[in-house]
Amino acid sequence: MSARITGMERTLRSGKARAVTSAILHLIVPEARLMIRFVALLLLLANTRCFSQTDALLSPLDDADSGYIRKFIRNHDIRLFYGAQGNNVSLGSQHDDQAELNGDIYQNTNDYIGAGITYGWLDGDLSLSLPGTTYLKEERSNLTQFKLALGYTRRKIILRAYYSDSRGVVVSGSANEFESAPSLQEIQLGMQITYLFNESRYSYRAAKYQSECQMKTAGSFLLRCEPFYRSLGTKEGTVVPQDQDLEARFGPQVGLEFVRAPGLLLLPGYGINIIVRDSRFFISPIVFAGLGIAQNYYETKTGRGSFTSLEYAANFNLNAGYNGSKFYSKLQLGWSAGYTTLDPSYLTNANVTCVLMFGVRFGDVMWLN
Numbered sequence: 001m002s003a004r005i006t007g008m009e010r011t012l013r014s015g016k017a018r019a020v021t022s023a024i025l026h027l028i029v030p031e032a033r034l035m036i037r038f039v040a041l042l043l044l045l046a047n048t049r050c051f052s053q054t055d056a057l058l059s060p061l062d063d064a065d066s067g068y069i070r071k072f073i074r075n076h077d078i079r080l081f082y083g084a085q086g087n088n089v090s091l092g093s094q095h096d097d098q099a100e101l102n103g104d105i106y107q108n109t110n111d112y113i114g115a116g117i118t119y120g121w122l123d124g125d126l127s128l129s130l131p132g133t134t135y136l137k138e139e140r141s142n143l144t145q146f147k148l149a150l151g152y153t154r155r156k157i158i159l160r161a162y163y164s165d166s167r168g169v170v171v172s173g174s175a176n177e178f179e180s181a182p183s184l185q186e187i188q189l190g191m192q193i194t195y196l197f198n199e200s201r202y203s204y205r206a207a208k209y210q211s212e213c214q215m216k217t218a219g220s221f222l223l224r225c226e227p228f229y230r231s232l233g234t235k236e237g238t239v240v241p242q243d244q245d246l247e248a249r250f251g252p253q254v255g256l257e258f259v260r261a262p263g264l265l266l267l268p269g270y271g272i273n274i275i276v277r278d279s280r281f282f283i284s285p286i287v288f289a290g291l292g293i294a295q296n297y298y299e300t301k302t303g304r305g306s307f308t309s310l311e312y313a314a315n316f317n318l319n320a321g322y323n324g325s326k327f328y329s330k331l332q333l334g335w336s337a338g339y340t341t342l343d344p345s346y347l348t349n350a351n352v353t354c355v356l357m358f359g360v361r362f363g364d365v366m367w368l369n
Contacts (some may be wrong), residue, residue, distance in 0.1 A: 057325035058213055063155050068201040070213045072325050072361055076119045077211060079359035083127070083332075084111050087143070087351045089186070089232065091239060091256075092174025093249045094344040105352050107170045107179070110143035118211045119365075123151045143168050153205050158194040163187075169232070171239050174348070178244040183236045190228030197221045207273050207284040207319060210328040210359060214282060219272030224288055226265040232347075233258030238301065253345040255301035261340070263294030265313055280323050289314040296342050312339040321357075329358045 057073045060066035086105035114127025129145040144167045151160040169184040196204055198220035206214040238245060239256045247254045269288035276282070292311040298304065314337055321330025332355040339348050 063200075064203070065200045066215075068214065068216050068218050069203045069206065070215055072211075072213060074325065074361035074363050075211070076363070076365075077117070077328075077359045077361045079116045079118075079125075079357055081114050081116070081125075081127070081332075081355050081357035082111070083114070083353055083355035085109060085143075085145075085351065085353045087349070088172065089169060089347065089349050090172045090174050092346050092348070093251075094341065094346060095249050095251075096174065104172065104176055105350055107172050108143050108166075108168075110145055112145060112147075114147070116359075118209055121153055123153065123209055123211070125149045151209075153209070153211075156196050156199045158192070158196075158204055160192045160194075161190070162192070163189045171232075173240075173244065174346075178241050180234070180239050180241065181237065184232060184234045184239065187231040188228065189230075190226055193225045195223045197223075202271065202273060204271065206282070206323065207271055207286060208317075210319075210321075210323045210330065213280075213323060213325075214273040214275055217273060217275050219270065222269040222271055222286070222288070224265070224267040224269060224290075226267065226292070227263070228265065229260075229262045231258065231260045233260075233299070249344075251344045252305050253298060253300060253342055256298060256345070257301065258299040259296055259342070259347065260298075261294045261296045263292055263311055265292035265311060266290050267292075267313065267315075282320065282323055284319040286317045287315070294340055296340065298342060307341070307343045309341045309343070313337070325361065327358070327360050329356075331356060 058070040059073055061069055061071055085108075087108040088105050089108065110129040110131070112127045112129045114125060116123065116125035125148070127145075127147045129143055131144055146165045147163070149160060149162045151158065153159075164187070166186045167184075168182045169186045170182050171180040171184060172178065194204070196202060198218065201216075201218040202220035203212045203214050204220075204222075205212040233239070234257060240250065240254075245254055245256075250256070267288040267290035269286060271284065271286035274283040290313060292313070293308065294311045295306060295308050297306045316335045318333045319330050322328060323330075332353070334353040334355075335351070337348070337350045340346065
């Protein structure tokens with residue numbers, strides 16, 4: 001494995017690419033080990049045959065290959081989940097020797113609890129942070145966070161709107177040479193529009209929400225368009241501590257207080273539902289990577305400015321667990337990273353989540369029909 005990684009790194013000629021790749025590998029490898037252990041557990045459990053109580057509670061679909069995808073008779077569900085998050089937001093400068101993606105994901109941490117519901121083609125999830133409790137490496141929790149997501153899922157197109165409000169955010173230097181006070185607020189909102197290319201055999205609903213049953217292993221190329229808006233800043237001083245806030249390094253962004261940016265991402269991807277034979281255990285990885293454009297508006301102590309920049313983004317999501325006809329349970333692991341520039345400053349972010357979820361299915365509610 002290490003030989004392969006070394007071979008790949010030798011092909012990267014620019015210092016920026018080497019730094020970003022190294023940071024990404026630093027983030028992925030620990031999570032990959034956890035994924036491998038969980039997958040091994042699923043394979044051991046797969047010897048238990050689970051079809052006896054579930055096949056009678058499935059029905060064929062008119063708009064998909066029922067040899068690959070079926071729907072549950074109890075076609076709605078409610079769910080509860082508990083998660084932990086590690087996050088890093090860093091500010092660097094192109095005047096430095098090279099751009100760096102800061103891999104210290106424990107700058108911003110929190111545990112959170114949430115609930116969700118799926119009814120027909122509609123679904124929603126809401127979560128709140130639990131301040132002061134975390135099981136991550138640093139044993140601290142500084143974020144106060146609220147998240148809301150609403151989705152509309154059809155066979156070929158998935159629409160999902162999201163809103164996130166995080167308070168107490170810490171911004172660090174690209175090389176951890178400084179840390180801001182935990183006084184920043186970060187707001188993110190947007191709409192993810194995802195298109196499936198193999199919708200007749202690959203179920204995105206089975207991969208992400210467990211609201212359908214994938215009968216056989218199948219995958220699909222994906223294409224996501226994501227308009228977004230984000231805001232990061234503080235009303236208490238500046239983002240960078242005064243002794244590190246140098247004009248020679250940050251140029252017109254010295255004394256930075258706020259960055260607000262509308263933008264658009266285009267992310268090709270791939271997803272696959274791997275079904276463990278003769279069981280309802282599943283492993284569903286999904287990966288997206290691409291670029292886009294953002295109009296960054298910033299405010300400093302001396303004025304305002306703006307810069308149009310390319311955005312780089314990638315994310316990986318793994319759902320693995322049991323998808324039964326009466327209930328489901330899963331472990332969800334997620335990783336994402338992004339890069340944008342203000343010229344000469346740049347912002348990077350990296351985020352890792354681990355979520356445990358349990359859902360119960362129910363039939364039609366009479367007064368809703």
